Amino acid sequence: MTADLATRAVAILAAGDPADKVALTRRLAEDWRGGAVPPPMRRDVPLRPARPVRPVLVHPRDLPKRKIGASQAGRVALLHALAHIELNAIDLAWDMLARFGADCTDQAFADDWVSVAADEAEHFALLAARLTSLGAGYGDLPAHDGLWQAAERTSHDLLARLAVVPMVLEARGLDVTPPMIARMENAGDRDSTAILCRIYADEVSHVAAGARWFRRLCRERSLDDAATWRGLVRRYCDGALRPPFNAPARERAGLPREFYLG
Numbered sequence: 001m002t003a004d005l006a007t008r009a010v011a012i013l014a015a016g017d018p019a020d021k022v023a024l025t026r027r028l029a030e031d032w033r034g035g036a037v038p039p040p041m042r043r044d045v046p047l048r049p050a051r052p053v054r055p056v057l058v059h060p061r062d063l064p065k066r067k068i069g070a071s072q073a074g075r076v077a078l079l080h081a082l083a084h085i086e087l088n089a090i091d092l093a094w095d096m097l098a099r100f101g102a103d104c105t106d107q108a109f110a111d112d113w114v115s116v117a118a119d120e121a122e123h124f125a126l127l128a129a130r131l132t133s134l135g136a137g138y139g140d141l142p143a144h145d146g147l148w149q150a151a152e153r154t155s156h157d158l159l160a161r162l163a164v165v166p167m168v169l170e171a172r173g174l175d176v177t178p179p180m181i182a183r184m185e186n187a188g189d190r191d192s193t194a195i196l197c198r199i200y201a202d203e204v205s206h207v208a209a210g211a212r213w214f215r216r217l218c219r220e221r222s223l224d225d226a227a228t229w230r231g232l233v234r235r236y237c238d239g240a241l242r243p244p245f246n247a248p249a250r251e252r253a254g255l256p257r258e259f260y261l262g
C-alpha cells in the first residue's frame with residue numbers, strides 16, 4: 001500500500017541526518033505534486049523530531065554573541081544560525097501536516113505546507129553549501145532549541161500553532177532579514193547575500209499561508225481573527241513580539257498592523 005502524506009511526513013521527522021531530511025523532503029514534495037501520495041491520515045506524531053549529534057543544543061543565553069561584521073567568522077556564525085532555523089523549519093512544516101493534516105480536508109492545506117517544507121529544504125541546502133564553501137559546516141557551532149519549544153507548546157491546537165509558528169516566528173524573520181542582507185552586502189559577500197534574498201522572498205509566502213489558514217479557521221469558528229491571534233500570542237509566546245516591525249513585508253504576507261499593534 002502506498003504510504004499517505006502524514007506517514008511519510010513522520011518518516012522525515014524521524015530522519016536525524018540533515019542530508020537525508022532534505023532528500024526525503026524533495027522526493028515527497030515531488031511525489032505529492034505528481035498525485036502519487038494519498039492525503040494525510042491520522043497518525044501518532046513524535047513530540048520531537050530526530051536531530052543530528054551536532055550541533056550541540058544549548059540554552060539561548062549560552063550561545064556566543066552573534067557579531068556579524070565583515071569577518072568571515074562572523075558571517076559563518078550568522079549563516080550557521082540561519083541553517084539551524086531552516087532545518088527546524090523543514091520539520092515544522094512536516095509536523096504541521098503530520099499532526100493537523102487529517103483534520104483539514106481541503107487539499108490546499110496540504111499543498112501549502114508541502115510547498116513550505118520544500119522551500120525550507122532548499123533554504124537549508126543553500127546555507128549548508130555556503131558554509132562548506134566558507135570552510136565550515138552545519139554542526140560546527142552550538143545552536144539553540146527555541147523554535148521547537150514553541151512547536152511543543154502548540155502541538156495540541158492548530159489555531160495556536162498557526163498563530164505562533166508562521167505568524168510570529170516566521171514573521172519575525174521578515175523583520176530581521178533585510179538588515180542581515182544589508183550587512184552581508186556591506187561585507188562584499190555576494191553569494192550569501194543572494195541566498196538571504198531568496199529566503200526573504202520565500203518567507204513572505206510562508207507567513208501568508210499561515211495567516212490565510214488562521215483567518216479561515218477563525219471564520220469557520222466565528223472568532224475575531226485579530227483578537228484571537230493576540231490572545232494566543234500572549235498565552236504561548238509572550239514577549240516574542242518585538243519591534244521594529246517590517247510593516248510593508250508583513251502587509252504583503254496578509255498580517256496587517258491591527259494584529260500586532262492592536
Ligand SMILES: [Fe+2]
Pocket residue numbers: 086089119120123199203
Ligand atoms: Fe526558510
Ligand SMILES: [Fe+2]
Pocket residue numbers: 089116120170203206
Ligand atoms: Fe519559512
